Amino acid sequence: MNKVAVILIVVFSWSYSIKAQSKTAKPNVIIIFTDDQGYQDVGVFGSPLISTPNLDNMAKNGIKFTDFYSASPVCSPSRAALLTGAYPARVGVTSVLWPNRPGGLSNQELTIADMLKAKNYATACIGKWHLGDKDEYMPTANGFDSYYGIPYSNDMSVYPQAKVSENILFREGMTIDSIRQEKWRKGKVPLTQQDEIIEYPVDQSSLTQRYTKKALEFINENKEQPFFLYLAHSMPHIPLYASPDFLGKSKRGLYGDVIEEIDWSTGEILKTLESLGIEDNTLVIFTSDNGPWDLKNGQGGSALPLRGFKFDTFEGGMREPMIAQWKGKIPASTVCNELASTIDILPTLAYLTDSELPEKPIDGKNIWKLLSGKKSKSPHKKEGFYYHNKNSILEGVRKDHWKLRIVDDKVALYNLEEDISESNNVASQYPKIVKKLHKMMIDFDADMKKNQHQFN
Structure with a gap:
């Protein structure tokens, strides 16, 4: 075995050892x-x-x-x-x-x-x-x-x-x-x-x-x-x-x-x-x-x-x-x-x-x-859901920079990238986004209720 091969084996072994250590530590x-x-x-x-x-x-x-x-x-x-x-x-x-x-x-x-x-x-x-x-x-x-x-x-x-x-x-x-x-x-x-x-x-x-x-x-x-x-x-x-x-x-x-x-x-x-x-x-x-x-x-x-x-x-x-x-x-x-x-x-x-x-x-x-x-x-x-503590009601969803919040049938859409303080409701300007995010909320909440943890 030549010197180059030995060096390659040593380097490979060292690299493998480091990777294994990082995974098993x-x-x-x-x-x-x-x-x-x-x-x-x-x-x-x-x-x-x-x-x-x-x-x-x-x-x-x-x-x-x-x-x-x-x-x-x-x-x-x-x-x-x-x-x-x-x-x-x-x-x-x-x-x-x-x-x-x-x-x-x-x-x-x-x-x-x-x-x-x-x-x-x-x-x-x-x-x-x-x-x-x-x-x-x-x-x-x-x-x-x-x-x-x-x-x-x-x-x-x-x-x-x-x-x-x-x-x-x-x-x-x-x-x-x-x-x-x-x-x-x-x-x-x-x-x-x-x-x-x-x-x-x-x-x-x-x-x-x-x-x-x-x-x-x-x-x-x-x-x-x-x-x-x-x-x-x-x-x-x-x-x-x-x-x-x-x-x-x-x-x-x-x-x-x-x-x-x-x-x-x-x-x-x-x-x-x-x-x-x-x-x-x-x-x-x-x-x-x-x-x-x-x-x-x-x-x-x-x-x-x-x-x-x-x-x-x-x-x-x-x-x-x-x-x-x-x-x-x-x-x-x-x-x-x-x-x-x-x-x-x-x-x-x-x-x-x-x-x-x-x-x-x-x-x-x-x-x-x-x-x-x-x-x-x-x-x-970039999807996150906002559950309220009262009766575990899903009140909002975030997708990318958009956040839809629905409380007491009041619909609010915010662009968090431009409006981190949620002061400008743009729901009327983007009805398609509201519809899409609302469906995400409905689907996720249905899955949540269907797959709640149950134990004997």
Whole structure:
């Protein structure tokens, strides 16, 4: 064998080895999911008063998505969609879940945690769950090895029949009888570990700090094996709380304080990945569950230049800031203007980890080509659907730059490329486009109802 042949074989073997390694490697995954954060409420998305140096740096080291959507304008459905890769209507979580009420995310659904646990990942859920507070719906019944956080929104109350730890910390004069009574105490919520209440009511001003501490502990404990961390912040859902370290520091008032503390938290996680030498094997995704509250006096966020807020299907209710970083895999300072959604995260992770997709139909697509900065169009063919939380009504569809929205028989067509604020209804000028998009809505909704997930 001549020298040239030997070199070719070596080069081929090296190339094949690299490709095989990239396909079989198991990246760590961290999803940071905020609550009710507006599209503009990050520096790189245009916030004039909120300082987010860590998130801005994350975008500098990775990718920023300008057209990234939640699958619902409210909490529980949006979280079900993120974890299952399916629209909320398909998995039966179509409205906000309240404590001590029936229903939740079926533990027969395949979640991201279930999928990665099957690949020997360590899995942890830290923060807000909000997909059912009975045992059969809690994180530990849906693929997570551990849970630490508030099981629902921080403005709710306690589930009277919840399990209580023997070592529970009672605050503000509360007792076990305070939990067992059916009295609703708005904003007096429990801190839960696994499936037991360990503090009641929780000191909400310490939540972001405590969630961060738990997240860092989990990362350090599992640095030698693949892990999945789902860090779902309770903030900036109202009531707003910030720790003394951040209270009164932002130019944007209390809301800004809260976001800046979340930015600090993100920075602590990124620094830890770097110090442990695992940032080049960790995909970190930052986004929010839905748009901001429509509140004055600095209590709510900003979705500008988008129209609308939480609870509605205008862009401001569902288009979210999204930043992703994976050193060496995602090119630095990349901006993606293609349509993508939280429902795409599960199938993308399935591709990256060679995992099996759910047997039942889902709606998400593998967006790795978008994340990795390759020249690519959205796998959705720029099609996205806007379901409202009330009775899971389909109110809109986006196709390319066109968006059709039909609410209470009022038809509105917007050109999002020219009119991102949805201020100019051009439905009367383009009746053929309205007809085409309306048919898409009817056909998709019919398929959705026909193929909803059912379990025995």
